[in-house]
Amino acid sequence: MQIYIACLASYNQGILHGSWIEPTSDIEELTAEVAKVIDTSPAEGAEEHAIHDYDGFPDLGEYPSLQSICDFVEMVEGSDFDADIVSAVVDEFPNDKGTAQHVLDENYGIHDNFQAYADEFADEMMACNDLGGGEWIKQYFDYDKHAEALSYDFIQIEVKGGVLIAPNQ
Numbered sequence: 001m002q003i004y005i006a007c008l009a010s011y012n013q014g015i016l017h018g019s020w021i022e023p024t025s026d027i028e029e030l031t032a033e034v035a036k037v038i039d040t041s042p043a044e045g046a047e048e049h050a051i052h053d054y055d056g057f058p059d060l061g062e063y064p065s066l067q068s069i070c071d072f073v074e075m076v077e078g079s080d081f082d083a084d085i086v087s088a089v090v091d092e093f094p095n096d097k098g099t100a101q102h103v104l105d106e107n108y109g110i111h112d113n114f115q116a117y118a119d120e121f122a123d124e125m126m127a128c129n130d131l132g133g134g135e136w137i138k139q140y141f142d143y144d145k146h147a148e149a150l151s152y153d154f155i156q157i158e159v160k161g162g163v164l165i166a167p168n169q
Contacts, residue, residue: 001056001076001083003069005034008050009043017041018052025074030066056083058090071097079104081164088159099169103155107166114156117165118147 006018017040021033038046050062051069060068076086086104093100111117122143157164 004053006052007041008048009046058087103166
């Protein structure tokens, strides 16, 4: 995961000056890395930066707070998923860190699609009852309607490898 920090004073003078950095979840480290870019600028009076590119991050725009970058890194470090999947979740809830964190913490994994998850869920429910393993009841069960009704209770996010499914809060 990297971000490209650009010096705005240099950029405004037609000079491309910046650096790719790998931020950590430590705000002081990130602030020091940004300061290095500004301090080495060929432009006089350089004091502002922008983020001109992301690699492995959601697009947080040109002027996100450094804390929001650190927060994202912390989410990736605390997740069982890679940065691309965490990024997809954050993109889905850009202004709601709590819901994004809920999806990462309380999910039911990645499935080919929601129908596959709903079918697996229904089969597990039927197998758990005292109806002889539930096999005979499957011929009477409408899997499509079950998936449709169930879908209202879940968050579904398209990620690489399928759909990440988590319960609504």
